[in-house]
Amino acid sequence: MKDIKTIINEISKLNLANMYNDDFLLTWEKSDDELSGVFAVANALRGMRESNISPKIFVSGLAVSLFRDNSTRTRFSFASACNMLGLTVQDLDEGKSQIAHGETVRETANMVSFMADVIGIRDDMYIGKGNAYMKEVSRSVLDGYNDGILEQRPTLVNLQCDIDHPTQSMADMAHIIDHFGGVENLKGKKIAMSWAHSPSYGKPLSVPQGIVGLMTRFGMDVSLAHPQGYEIMSHVEDVAAKNAVESGGSFIRTNSMKEAFEGADIVYPKSWAPYAAMEERTQLYGNGDTHGIHRLEKQMLKHNEQHTDWECTEQMMALTKDKSALYMHCLPADITGVSCEMGEVSASVFDRYRVPLYKEAGYKPYIIAAMIFLSKVRNPSQFLNEALEKNTKRWIG
Amino acid sequence: MKDIKTIINEISKLNLANMYNDDFLLTWEKSDDELSGVFAVANALRGMRESNISPKIFVSGLAVSLFRDNSTRTRFSFASACNMLGLTVQDLDEGKSQIAHGETVRETANMVSFMADVIGIRDDMYIGKGNAYMKEVSRSVLDGYNDGILEQRPTLVNLQCDIDHPTQSMADMAHIIDHFGGVENLKGKKIAMSWAHSPSYGKPLSVPQGIVGLMTRFGMDVSLAHPQGYEIMSHVEDVAAKNAVESGGSFIRTNSMKEAFEGADIVYPKSWAPYAAMEERTQLYGNGDTHGIHRLEKQMLKHNEQHTDWECTEQMMALTKDKSALYMHCLPADITGVSCEMGEVSASVFDRYRVPLYKEAGYKPYIIAAMIFLSKVRNPSQFLNEALEKNTKRWIG
């Protein structure tokens, strides 16, 4: 149990006061201490679960989940995190609910929150909408709390928006920290966040944006590679550039996958849609222009087809540091010859990295739990120490 | 903690014995003591939650929810109430289940109830069907219990039927009691339950019926206002008239919104469909007469259009007592210029009352919890006293 105690001791030295009773929307809205706090609490919670100790915060309580896009892994990660902490998930299903019938965000946000402790939202489809929607929900329930409508402030967790995917990027980072034996070993490491070919269109930008927005904070050399025309949001590039300066790392953009891969310690090849096309698509959806959407999507697919060489092959991997960079992906990947004809990654590369990839995904439930934990526990290290001592078995059998 | 103790003391003096192990379907099937018991327990549960005390009745247990109409707020209210008391909600989704494939009510009711403590049903679409369905489910599981099929009797909560919407009207009443500083201050207060214009058809009758069926029991002067042709069920009017006589209040019907609003302490302007049209619609659905349904719905919309002046405007509000009646609505409201062109209420009226409206809705989870509580706890005051003493924290963080 010594390890968990060490972690708890580290937590006690961090300034996490502002996380209490607050949301987690973008990693770059959080201080270094706060990010360290999430990693440390995630580790502590994992250690406790592996030691069969329950870290329940709630005897009862509701977590509202609102998925405006399909999801398997994030849905289950959120459900797992909530369950571990004692919350019951209640889905706000727009199909089932009246939300589609013109109810305002403010009203619905309050109506579902009378006993809600947490709200998890995925809204990643439309540029300029997802994060804005989350902020509106947050404002609504904060007002509701201040007006005496809600007995508690339900805090939000961003489960993917149009700008960032913090539970993904933080889980990815936890994986990297673990792989390299500590955050102190990351200075000067090179990570390639690269576009990769996929025979589909409209994949969200939040993963590459989340990665460059977060990984630039640890003194790493971050390369963002993509074909011309596949730009991400420029204000996120600004965030990354600023982070790199502050952390003593670098942030480089390139239109060459090879350049990014050369000497890289970590590669993250993944398809995404161009920002400009996604913005146009959002407008077309807004106008209900079905014809325009079809036209655009065809065009996007055609563009993708011009870059089938952006594939993470064994040859590409051979360019990396000691030919053995850590290959990462948020999953599911488009695997050439497996899930599609020409995809993001060759089957042999994917196969070699399957176990680490699955482990990468395995950090997410703990990252989400840590985000919720820090928004709901006023004195994290004290709580964890008490839970350790209390030693309530999660599984009695 | 003195307040909760006072409430518990009041509960101890009420005759609530018949509520134990029984359903809550219509408010007029309940005695005055029983209604007082629901309000008091709801208050006690709210007080305990605000003091971070868990009032769990169940270590494990199932609550079946069956929504035969869309719902956001009632669904979440039911989920919140169940969660607070220790029950897990399992949706009986007719889309997913075999219920649509000709299974009898009796069989399904038993099949889902082997370990069910509570069944919540919303079935408000078809005249003559919803309440009848609830009674059939109730009979089925009572038989099942008596026949030794079920180990416990799952008790029903009516989450809205064709006749009444008791969780709504009771929550509304709790709001009124709170607003006027106690049930003893309601004698002689005037409440206007008024039809209002909406550009939609087929809104259930259960809210106006529930309101006049309940509010007439507290010595208030209840006005039911609607255009000619928008009658509610006559037997509910009879209930309201009888209630008014017994409580020393009055029940007046009028075809003038102004008359109802004049001097009113409370106004509840809300759209509903005419009883006769809803009855015809039920038959058309029964016959699968799609053509007839379309024709009727067009006709209903056209009728509505003749009464766009039935809107709760500032001018209408100026007619009320001290120009400041309590404006109520079950939400979502059709707000002129916001959710529709010509609706039930003008934006400025709605805006002024937003906070009280949201608070009104906030009573519902506690009202539902109180209904479940009283059907599951043999000695309510003793249980609550013990829970207070036990003082189990709901939220440890």
Add this chain to the structure above:
Amino acid sequence: MKDIKTIINEISKLNLANMYNDDFLLTWEKSDDELSGVFAVANALRGMRESNISPKIFVSGLAVSLFRDNSTRTRFSFASACNMLGLTVQDLDEGKSQIAHGETVRETANMVSFMADVIGIRDDMYIGKGNAYMKEVSRSVLDGYNDGILEQRPTLVNLQCDIDHPTQSMADMAHIIDHFGGVENLKGKKIAMSWAHSPSYGKPLSVPQGIVGLMTRFGMDVSLAHPQGYEIMSHVEDVAAKNAVESGGSFIRTNSMKEAFEGADIVYPKSWAPYAAMEERTQLYGNGDTHGIHRLEKQMLKHNEQHTDWECTEQMMALTKDKSALYMHCLPADITGVSCEMGEVSASVFDRYRVPLYKEAGYKPYIIAAMIFLSKVRNPSQFLNEALEKNTKRWIG
């Protein structure tokens, strides 16, 4: 409490070690001791619940449910069992999830299992697919556990596959044991598992297969009756034949419902689709041959129509032992004149047996709970004794 203690004592004498941390897929993969263990634990859990004692194993934990076919009773049985043991069910809904978009079984199985203790699967539609899918999921999560991806091994419960329906057949068997006053009274009893007419096609084979694969293990005389062309999987017939030899009973196939019913102590008349037709249908679905599927289904209906005399009427019941065989069905049944014109059973027979039929179904939640329990509790009798002593009330009210 003596009865439960007796049951626990019996459990302590059984060899159940191999069930710990293992799946329950087919009854014939389990030893006699293991089946006895399931029946005994189911009884103990039921006794404890009837005595209002909670047998929770988990303070928190997830149970993944994956229904690839509609289900009401099995869904609720699984939910009830999980709830009783302290697990929260999270549905893996293929409609909602990305599973339909080409994700591999291996990946999804791991992604939903980071904190999953149990996985329940229903996959009964396609011959050669359902059980194979379960095995693949099982292998995937076992690999995940061994590779350090998953912190625990989620164990599987077969909630119906193409081959067996063990939670149904075991619940049926528990009903039979109870009816005849003990498993020791079953030697020489005659059970007729008979095809019956239904105006629908494509009913799974897993029930008749599960019944003959299980009931032949108790020294009973098992008759499998069906019209020519309605054969079940031959390898299951082989299992049944082998079982019968080993248990000192018999397994007879016949094309005469009368022959099966004559002198039977138990009759189980139920429709199913011919194995060969189901196999062809699976291939047609695989090829996306909508036209072929339509043709085949019409043909299946037509075949069924030739056998409307395969109905469990009062005349047929009069052939059975003392004219009073135990009539069984997995429900819902096709009842002549009630749910269809010409069905599996006449209304008068069904009516007479309604209460026992519902009780039969009532064993399922406990059977599922027992299967989960034995895969999650290392020392079952010790755990149950401790739970008895601890005496935690499930329902405090």
